[in-house]
Amino acid sequence: MRKRILLFLIFFIIVFLIIFSLMNGAVKTSLRDIMDVLFNRSANTPDYIRTIIMDIRLPRIVMALLVGMMLASTGTVVQTVYQNPLADPYIIGISASATFGAVLAFILKVPDLMYGVFAFVSCVITSFLIFRLSNAGKKLNTATLLIVGIAVSSFLGAFTSFAMYMIGEDSFKIIMWTMGYLGGATWSKILFMIVPLVFSITVFLYFRNDLDLLMSGEEEAHSMGVNVSRLKKSMLVITALVVAFSVAFSGMIGFVGLIVPHTVRLLFGCSNKKLIPLSTITGGLFLLACDTISRLILAPMEIPIGIITSFFGAPFFLYLAFNKKGGMNR
Amino acid sequence: MWDISTKELCFAYGGKINILDNMNVSIQKHSFSAVMGPNGCGKSTFIRNILNFYTPQKGSIEIRGINIKGMKQAEMAKIVSFIPQKSSLSADLTVMDLIMMGRVVHIKNKWVGFAKHDKEIAEHLIKKLNLEKFADRSALSLSGGEFQRVLLARALAQEPEILLLDEPTSSLDMKYCMEIMAIVKELTAKKELTALAVLHDLNMTAMFCSEIFFMKDGSVRYHGTPQQVYTREIIKDIYGIDATILKTDEDIPFIVPKTHPAISAKKEKEMAYV
Ligand SMILES: Nc1ncnc2c1ncn2[C@@H]1O[C@H](COP(=O)(O)OP(=O)(O)OP(=O)(O)O)[C@@H](O)[C@H]1O
Ligand SMILES: [Mg+2]
Numbered sequence: 001m002r003k004r005i006l007l008f009l010i011f012f013i014i015v016f017l018i019i020f021s022l023m024n025g026a027v028k029t030s031l032r033d034i035m036d037v038l039f040n041r042s043a044n045t046p047d048y049i050r051t052i053i054m055d056i057r058l059p060r061i062v063m064a065l066l067v068g069m070m071l072a073s074t075g076t077v078v079q080t081v082y083q084n085p086l087a088d089p090y091i092i093g094i095s096a097s098a099t100f101g102a103v104l105a106f107i108l109k110v111p112d113l114m115y116g117v118f119a120f121v122s123c124v125i126t127s128f129l130i131f132r133l134s135n136a137g138k139k140l141n142t143a144t145l146l147i148v149g150i151a152v153s154s155f156l157g158a159f160t161s162f163a164m165y166m167i168g169e170d171s172f173k174i175i176m177w178t179m180g181y182l183g184g185a186t187w188s189k190i191l192f193m194i195v196p197l198v199f200s201i202t203v204f205l206y207f208r209n210d211l212d213l214l215m216s217g218e219e220e221a222h223s224m225g226v227n228v229s230r231l232k233k234s235m236l237v238i239t240a241l242v243v244a245f246s247v248a249f250s251g252m253i254g255f256v257g258l259i260v261p262h263t264v265r266l267l268f269g270c271s272n273k274k275l276i277p278l279s280t281i282t283g284g285l286f287l288l289a290c291d292t293i294s295r296l297i298l299a300p301m302e303i304p305i306g307i308i309t310s311f312f313g314a315p316f317f318l319y320l321a322f323n324k325k326g327g328m329n330r
Numbered sequence: 331m332w333d334i335s336t337k338e339l340c341f342a343y344g345g346k347i348n349i350l351d352n353m354n355v356s357i358q359k360h361s362f363s364a365v366m367g368p369n370g371c372g373k374s375t376f377i378r379n380i381l382n383f384y385t386p387q388k389g390s391i392e393i394r395g396i397n398i399k400g401m402k403q404a405e406m407a408k409i410v411s412f413i414p415q416k417s418s419l420s421a422d423l424t425v426m427d428l429i430m431m432g433r434v435v436h437i438k439n440k441w442v443g444f445a446k447h448d449k450e451i452a453e454h455l456i457k458k459l460n461l462e463k464f465a466d467r468s469a470l471s472l473s474g475g476e477f478q479r480v481l482l483a484r485a486l487a488q489e490p491e492i493l494l495l496d497e498p499t500s501s502l503d504m505k506y507c508m509e510i511m512a513i514v515k516e517l518t519a520k521k522e523l524t525a526l527a528v529l530h531d532l533n534m535t536a537m538f539c540s541e542i543f544f545m546k547d548g549s550v551r552y553h554g555t556p557q558q559v560y561t562r563e564i565i566k567d568i569y570g571i572d573a574t575i576l577k578t579d580e581d582i583p584f585i586v587p588k589t590h591p592a593i594s595a596k597k598e599k600e601m602a603y604v
Contacts, residue, residue: 080421083420206440206441207440208443209431209434209437209440209443209444210434212421212423212427212431212434213431213434215419215423216417216418216419216428216431217414217417217418217419217420218383218418219381219383219412219414219418220412220414220417220419222381222382222383222403223381223383223406223407223410223411224407224411224431224432224434224435224488225403225404225406225407225408225434226403226404227402227403227404228403265421265422269422269423269427270421270422271423271424271427273443
């Protein structure tokens with residue numbers, strides 16, 4: 001019963017956030033305008049309002065929801081694979097490697113749509129490197145996890161910083177990648193992101209029970225019929241794909257994949273059947289909230305969204321690292 | 331045909347030392363057998379090899395006459411299930427969720443997930459093992475013994491034909507220890523299961539197991555019925571302890587270490603006649 005109410009609350013907040021976010025910004029719009037633009041094409045709303053709502057705010061909102069979903073669902077799965085609640089693509093350096101790939105693509109001046117591909121290749125390579133470093137994906141203890149994360153992030157980050165330094169003035173795009181930015185949302189980008197998102201969520205849900213078994217450790221999962229190394233590898237490839245797309249289109253946004261799954265575990269339990277869909281939805285909610293804050297708090301100036309998520313996420317990370325209770329232990 | 335049979339099995343973890351050194355074990359169908367031996371002699375390693383979790387460097391393992399090399403995990407899991415010495419469960423699942431894990435390998439359609447039948451099997455086992463009051467509890471909050479019983483329920487939920495148990499009773503009190511051994515014994519007697527357990531309690535083992543394999547330094551030194559292998563010489567060789575072997579009325583051997591301060595040589599003689 002309590003869970004029903006929570007679920008209802010999540011949906012209610014999402015709807016509220018969408019409307020609130022559509023209404024507010026440099027130009028305020030009324031609820032009436034929004035309704036007219038969305039549902040009543042014959043109404044004579046001014047063109048600039050229509051443009052603001054349909055071409056600027058709505059795509060950005062959808063993008064925030066999608067990216068939030070991607071980050072939270074991959075965070076959930078990576079935590080299961082490494083059996084550590086602190087594992088998340090951002091922390092272990094997969095996001096940094098996506099940025100590296102995207103920056104490389106930028107420097108090589110390949111077409112925009114190839115950024116995702118470059119990021120993906122770079123992510124897959126890093127994922128498998130981490131997989132090998134962690135002794136073929138065995139339960140990762142927190143120290144190893146953090147060391148690997150710091151090493152990978154710093155190494156690839158050095159390259160990114162160097163690129164930024166060399167490019168100089170034109171480096172806004174790179175700053176966007178390292179701090180996260182949802183301002184460039186367009187409907188075509190959204191179409192591009194929906195594919196990996198739907199694909200990954202479908203696969204994650206298909207393997208929900210096998211992922212549950214992984215939480216019992218490799219040996220037990222094996223004895224209950226799971227091909228552990230194959231499952232882990234395929235989950236990591238899909239995670240790499242999703243992270244690559246999210247970073248290529250919206251930059252590196254940290255801690256979403258950490259805060260959201262953990263909170264959902266505490267509220268709804270660890271069973272992947274519930275955890276995956278609920279984390280996904282809550283991830284969308286969380287990132288939309290953060291993006292709305294990043295747009296409005298210093299309006300008309302925007303703060304890169306990664307700064308907002310890190311602001312909330314880093315203290316939360318500390319809390320998780322020092323508090324053993326709840327959800328998943330290590 | 332043997333249910334489990336290993337021939338000249340050798341296994342080493344990374345390094346050069348053979349943890350298993352020429353292990354030859356044959357387990358009869360529907361028997362309840364025990365592997366015993368000092369700490370670190372390779373018992374758990376042996377079980378992991380039978381599970382196909384580790385691949386032996388030399389020798390072969392056959393289950394029902396089929397070499398397990400190259401057998402798929404899911405194929406194995408439908409025949410063999412396993413209770414670990416120490417579970418590495420890391421997530422806060424409910425006891426029910428944990429027991430349902432045993433059913434995953436039997437899921438026909440992964441999109442649909444568990445069927446009604448799966449749930450019924452889990453509920454039946456919860457009743458059978460007296461776990462009703464824990465069903466909705468978080469598994470990580472259980473005591474060691476309670477958790478052990480949940481693991482047995484999970485292993486049985488897998489509907490195995492062969493059950494491997496690694497010290498299943500190590501954290502159980504006397505009552506549940508007897509109960510779990512009795513449940514396994516009953517399943518083997520009803521010809522529903524073959525069980526191979528790693529055990530430490532010599533006397534408990536003698537009460538329930540028909541065949542004992544005494545291991546030392548990675549190989550089987552002695553095997554036979556409790557009556558055959560519980561001798562002063564063998565106990566001395568395996569554990570390095572002087573013991574007295576007593577007999578119950580049913581001719582089940584009962585081992586008392588000689589160094590036990592409560593038993594003087596004189597008293598010991600009297601006890602043998604009780
Ligand atoms: N993963 C591993 N890597 C290296 N050595 C290992 C590993 N696991 C076990 N060993 C070593 O192999 C030997 C046998 O271990 P095993 O766990 O099989 O013993 P055991 O007979 O089950 O002992 P116990 O009665 O204490 O459970 C021990 O010396 C142990 O230190
Ligand atoms: Mg052992």
